[in-house]
Amino acid sequence: xxxxxxxxxxxxxxxxxxxxxxxxxxxxxxxxxxxxxxxxxxxxxxxxxxxxxxxxxxxxxxxxxxxxxxxxxxxxxxxxxxxxxxxxxxxxxxxxxxxxxxxxxxxxxxx
Numbered sequence: 001x002x003x004x005x006x007x008x009x010x011x012x013x014x015x016x017x018x019x020x021x022x023x024x025x026x027x028x029x030x031x032x033x034x035x036x037x038x039x040x041x042x043x044x045x046x047x048x049x050x051x052x053x054x055x056x057x058x059x060x061x062x063x064x065x066x067x068x069x070x071x072x073x074x075x076x077x078x079x080x081x082x083x084x085x086x087x088x089x090x091x092x093x094x095x096x097x098x099x100x101x102x103x104x105x106x107x108x109x110x111x
Contacts, residue, residue, distance in 0.1 A: 002041055002053045003029060029056050033106070034063060034072050062109050071098050071105040 003025040010019045036059045040052040075094045088094050095104035
């Protein structure tokens with residue numbers, strides 16, 4: 001999904017007050033460790049010039065089930081309950097660990 005697709009999806013949701021600008025969305029998507037660019041798409045803007053925009057998707061090698069999203073969230077977007085149980089991994093990231101492990105999901109899947 002491109003950043004324009006994300007903006008459309010957000011604008012159709014009832015619980016989103018304000019849709020971020022395309023530049024903010026692009027910055028958010030590129031910094032999120034759960035999202036990866038998977039290609040590009042030619043998009044025509046308002047004046048008729050064409051530009052390539054990245055297409056983003058969930059990192060499916062990292063997140064294989066909906067329940068695993070909790071284990072990949074960064075500290076800044078965790079809920080207070082998640083922050084209380086989060087620990088620092090050997091890689092330096094602060095994450096909620098999957099049950100019965102002492103490593104984050106990133107280290108388990110990449111290692």
